[in-house]
Amino acid sequence: MSWNKGNWTTYDNLKLWYDTWKETLIDLGFGRERTINDCPSLGEGEMIFFPGQTSRIINVDETDGSLDDTTGQRGGRPPMVFSVPDMSGGGTAVNKSGYSSTIICGSSAAGEPVPPHFQLKSLAQTDVGQRMNVNWFENCADVFVKFGLPEKTAMPCTFGMNERAGMNAVELEKYIRNSILPLFPDAADEDLKRVLLKLDSGPGRMNIQMLANLRLQGIYVVPGVPNATSVTQETDQNYGPFKSSYRTKIRRLSHARQAFRKVLVISDIALLVFGGMDPITGLRLSNSFEQAFSEKNNLSAWRKCGAIPLTRSALYLPGVRRELSQQGEANVEDEQQVKLKRIEEANHSQCAFLTARGYCGLALQRDAPRVQKTAAALTIRHSKERIEAIRKCKCAGQLFHATGGTHLNSNEFFKAKALETQLEEAAKATETKKKRLAVIVVEEQAQGILSTKGELTLQNSTTYNVKDVLVLLRWKGLKIEKEKKKKHDLVALYLTK
Numbered sequence: 001m002s003w004n005k006g007n008w009t010t011y012d013n014l015k016l017w018y019d020t021w022k023e024t025l026i027d028l029g030f031g032r033e034r035t036i037n038d039c040p041s042l043g044e045g046e047m048i049f050f051p052g053q054t055s056r057i058i059n060v061d062e063t064d065g066s067l068d069d070t071t072g073q074r075g076g077r078p079p080m081v082f083s084v085p086d087m088s089g090g091g092t093a094v095n096k097s098g099y100s101s102t103i104i105c106g107s108s109a110a111g112e113p114v115p116p117h118f119q120l121k122s123l124a125q126t127d128v129g130q131r132m133n134v135n136w137f138e139n140c141a142d143v144f145v146k147f148g149l150p151e152k153t154a155m156p157c158t159f160g161m162n163e164r165a166g167m168n169a170v171e172l173e174k175y176i177r178n179s180i181l182p183l184f185p186d187a188a189d190e191d192l193k194r195v196l197l198k199l200d201s202g203p204g205r206m207n208i209q210m211l212a213n214l215r216l217q218g219i220y221v222v223p224g225v226p227n228a229t230s231v232t233q234e235t236d237q238n239y240g241p242f243k244s245s246y247r248t249k250i251r252r253l254s255h256a257r258q259a260f261r262k263v264l265v266i267s268d269i270a271l272l273v274f275g276g277m278d279p280i281t282g283l284r285l286s287n288s289f290e291q292a293f294s295e296k297n298n299l300s301a302w303r304k305c306g307a308i309p310l311t312r313s314a315l316y317l318p319g320v321r322r323e324l325s326q327q328g329e330a331n332v333e334d335e336q337q338v339k340l341k342r343i344e345e346a347n348h349s350q351c352a353f354l355t356a357r358g359y360c361g362l363a364l365q366r367d368a369p370r371v372q373k374t375a376a377a378l379t380i381r382h383s384k385e386r387i388e389a390i391r392k393c394k395c396a397g398q399l400f401h402a403t404g405g406t407h408l409n410s411n412e413f414f415k416a417k418a419l420e421t422q423l424e425e426a427a428k429a430t431e432t433k434k435k436r437l438a439v440i441v442v443e444e445q446a447q448g449i450l451s452t453k454g455e456l457t458l459q460n461s462t463t464y465n466v467k468d469v470l471v472l473l474r475w476k477g478l479k480i481e482k483e484k485k486k487k488h489d490l491v492a493l494y495l496t497k
Helices: 011-027 134-139 169-183 208-216 234-258 268-274 288-292 295-305 335-356 384-391 396-403 411-453 466-475 487-496
Strands: 031-033 047-049 057-066 100-108 113-121 143-145 153-155 158-162 195-199 219-223
Touching: 011 031, 011 047, 011 219, 011 396, 057 113, 057 234, 100 234, 100 268, 100 295, 113 143, 113 169, 113 268, 134 268, 158 169, 169 195, 169 208, 169 219, 208 219, 208 411, 219 396, 234 268, 234 288, 234 295, 268 288, 384 396, 384 411, 411 466, 466 487
Parallel strands: 057 195, 113 158, 195 219
Antiparallel strands: 031 047, 057 100, 100 113, 143 153
16 A cells, blocks of 8 residues: 555545446446346346447557567667677677557457557658558458457458557547447447447547547547556556567567577567567467457456446555545545554654654654545536536546546537637637727727828828827838837838838
8 A cells, every 4th residue: 555656546536437437338328237136147246238238348558569679778779789609698689679669459348359450650741652561461460359240250450650650639530440440330329339438548539520420420438547547447457468478579589580680670560469480580479469368368357447347346456545535524434544544643653753852753754645625526417517627628637527537428528629619719709809999999099180180291290299190000000110119200101101
């Protein structure tokens, strides 16, 4: 029970998210709340899911697809090997590479793996200019899945390219359209046909155009608790064994290539993921993806996170930070909070003991973490306050505090974005009106001056003061340079325009 855990991975934040998750599942028709009359054979947890609906709830996450076999400090130099064949011992040669891709994997709550997606690096300015080595496709493998398809089908892995090999708003929309939607050809915004896409709180999740298009197709996006993927993201649990196997294969393949004076290249990423025989060395590698994302491992990951079945098991993981209520607030404390309070009291007592004997005991004194006043959703569903709160959100954390983690395709979210657009247009209209009124005032002032003193000329300029000339210049829409502050300069500017 460390006090140094992230501020987001707290019991109260997770509990709030689970409450909202349960409401989302019921509202969107994925299941119903369990009653005391339900048979235990229907499954465990707080909810009973309708037939086939767990296959329509998926989680995807990204990880690094590097070819570097050092400590991770990638440089820009090309891979190279220094070795002395006739000398035993010494350092172990490794593959050094500055190239890194992004791999996206996932699974459904029914245990099916989502075909991997590879985001590669390309400096091409157009899609036509993008190129890939044909060996890449030789090393890729299809994944047999069903999801929303009529029967089990071999689905290919997908790939995308951009300058940084990362997932931004544009690439995320492409990924969902090209990789997720083909798994659910029957998707529609109606009961038993919707798809729930559980994501982390990364960039591009609040793309209003993407969310609107997905809503029309029956795809709902649910963000997790910010900065808490280690306990709430199912795919994060699979990535442990996946990365371990992937890194081991980099070392094995790199060592085997040393005898042939060959290094790892980009097309080897697919070989490291799906396994197979290396055509250069004859080394056979196992399938890292199949091992890490087997049905057994996928179901275990969903069970550990406690979303499906809805057991809230992540609340009791060691990485979840417990907090005390604020000073003076009445609160029923559970066993973990009582233990945390005793630790705090013991710390304060020992520090006071040291201080009383002349030591700097306050340097060691620590307070137990307490619930922040903003740690809960401050708005009610379908209320004006929630719409206004969403409108002001600039990041995932603020959105979580405002809604408790509801899906991003909600009516309130679209209303908030529409309100923001309306307010921006209203602000522009107000500014335009202000400028037009200022023009009218200047027009009236200029006409008054001209009707009283006549048209400004060199002969009658003595009857004009500086203020009058400035009004006439503004009326003509002329910009006055800073150095032209004297009357004769202003008059000359007016007469030349």
